[in-house]
Amino acid sequence: MEKVKPKKHLGQHFLIDLGIAENIAKAITGHGAITKVLEIGPGMGVLTDFLLKEKWDLYLVDIDRESIKYLREKYPDLGEKIIEADFLRKDFASLMRDPYAIIGNFPYNISSQILFNVLDQRNQVTEVVCMLQKEVAQRIASPKGNKDYGILSVLLQAFYDIEYLFSVPPGVFNPPPRVNSGVIRLKRNQVNKLECDEKLFFRVVKQGFGTRRKTLRNCLKSLGISEELSKDPIMDKRAEQLDVQEFIGLTLKIQESWNQ
Template identity: 35%
Template sequence: MTKLPPLRDVIARHGLAARHSLGQHFLLDGNLTDRIVREAGDLAGRHVIEVGPGPGGLTRSILASAAANVTGIELDWRAVAAMEELAAEAAGRLRVIEADALAIDLSDLVPAPRQIIANLPYNIASPLLVRWLRQAALFERLTLMLQQEVAQRICAGTNTAGYGRLSVLTQWTCDARMVMRIPPAAFTPPPKVWSAVVSLTPHDVQPDPTRFSRMEALTAAAFGQRRKMLRGSLRALGGEALLAEAEIAPERRAETLSVAEFDRLLGIQAGFSMCRGS
């Protein structure tokens, strides 16, 4: 690529003032975006999907890697225009799609091997992640920047304040690690909170869609009222009989159950549901 204009100039030229309604906070420091891309590992031959590229700071770092190509999904038409300028310099390695990432199916977007590398908009990070976990088998790795609080919940262990439904769903399907913390001052405009980067590597064996949906329902019930004992929170799914079959004490609370225990509970609960005719 030819020498690219400073990102602040791109923002000014396209009127790309960050919009709170879109959860936008732009990371312009090339050293940090390069480091995020390095956390994704060797990208040679990989087809990378980026969500919410904004003015293209992280995109530039991905293009500077050995990635085969980059597909950017962007809802903000102002950023789409900025990204199309970058695509013109990328010798066919960058494609820009104007779309809502929550409404687009990534399965047919690019061929394998696929990776997602993204600075996720704060306001849709969690629903986006759960959507991708349902299709985790499609991806080699996901390298995601989110609010630090969300990153901590993703990686939280049992019996911690952050451990919850998102922790279980993520760790059930992926090896999850927090690999970077980024201060508010690194962003334009600065958010009120720290951010963090998580690296998610999907397990070799993944649940089918029906099993994943059942785990969503199970964890929603278990964590829906965190202060309740499992005998109460899981009453509609089998209650004490279900817990007895799984050899889990009914007075325990959801945050004390390991991911393996949730998986065991899920298998038994599926049998309960069949017996009930659901």
């Protein structure tokens, strides 16, 4: 089998360090009693080899036709579980049916989109182990008050417990990226439904971080904040100073002000 050439337009950086690949594969815990695992962007199967040793019911998805051809030759027993598709456009909720975990070395240029997709499937995706650009990984795992803390931090932390596992240097990839990488693990928490309107919560979080240096009073003006709520001390804060529960509380206050 000919080796797959990494393609710049797909953001491919193939992991070549077997020790790191093994550590990533072993990071899946089976949270939520899952047996199905979907690997995004397996490339030439460096991570796949270790996942197969873990005896998961494994599915592979890659948008790269050359990778798919290589993987089908390398893993003939996986058959139709090797899927040529764009993860962001394929309906994996219907395909997988049961709860499942996601793992992968995510292309850095679409990693945030993949994680927003995970949020949409949060009642089915019980665990995620992924390698991202280090800054993005740190942002997602950051607590409030940290300069890295942002929209994805709040939205993902509302539904997942998040751990930053370890950092990965550029030299273990072909070709080496220009940035360091980080591996994180997300485990679905016990929150089935937020105590507030979820659509409004998402909107408040996104607008709150729209202009990081401004106070929430200025960021949320377009939501029709009442004069009374505008005087609330929470409006003197910036979005990065609020954790998930405080954002839920703020959303409830906005809902209440609308009903008055």
